[in-house]
Amino acid sequence: MASPTRLKSFLVLAGLLALTLAVGALGSYVTVPQIDGWYAEIVKSPYNPPRWVFGPAWTTLYILMAVAAWRIAISSSDRKEAALTAWAVQLALNCAWSFMFFGMQRPDLGLINIFLLNLAIIICLIRFHPISRPAFWLMVPYICWTAYATFLNFEIWRLNPVGAS
Numbered sequence: 001m002a003s004p005t006r007l008k009s010f011l012v013l014a015g016l017l018a019l020t021l022a023v024g025a026l027g028s029y030v031t032v033p034q035i036d037g038w039y040a041e042i043v044k045s046p047y048n049p050p051r052w053v054f055g056p057a058w059t060t061l062y063i064l065m066a067v068a069a070w071r072i073a074i075s076s077s078d079r080k081e082a083a084l085t086a087w088a089v090q091l092a093l094n095c096a097w098s099f100m101f102f103g104m105q106r107p108d109l110g111l112i113n114i115f116l117l118n119l120a121i122i123i124c125l126i127r128f129h130p131i132s133r134p135a136f137w138l139m140v141p142y143i144c145w146t147a148y149a150t151f152l153n154f155e156i157w158r159l160n161p162v163g164a165s
Contacts, residue, residue, distance in 0.1 A: 017067075080131060
């Protein structure tokens with residue numbers, strides 16, 4: 001039989017996975033309808049990856065984010081609340097980006113949001129590092145991908161001026 005501590009740890013992981021994947025699903029709710037519509041018609045960077053890359057990439061990143069948060073949540077550090085708050089902020093900004101960029105079809109607002117998202121992820125990394133090096137490293141692919149996504153967002157904003165016909 002599993003110990004209460006192991007069961008609690010498993011439940012925390014399951015909850016964080018459910019939360020993170022739910023946030024991803026919420027973002028997809030506004031993203032998916034625009035993929036073949038507005039997004040298909042705007043000018044994109046030649047460095048934009050094929051559409052099929054985004055789903056697996058984000059799913060993987062959401063899982064890594066959840067596992068990183070779990071590593072912090074199960075730690076005995078007295079700094080874990082601040083670290084998890086930073087994690088929650090970046091997760092909220094991540095979701096908000098989909099609503100701004102795809103839902104509102106506003107690359108300009110998305111760009112402002114994604115700059116804030118990068119900052120929030122960096123703060124999260126700074127807070128995670130002294131608590132759990134594995135949690136820190138689990139978040140590194142996310143900041144790398146988000147930096148790349150920032151470039152793609154910038155290019156879409158640059159190549160598709162608001163109000164241009």
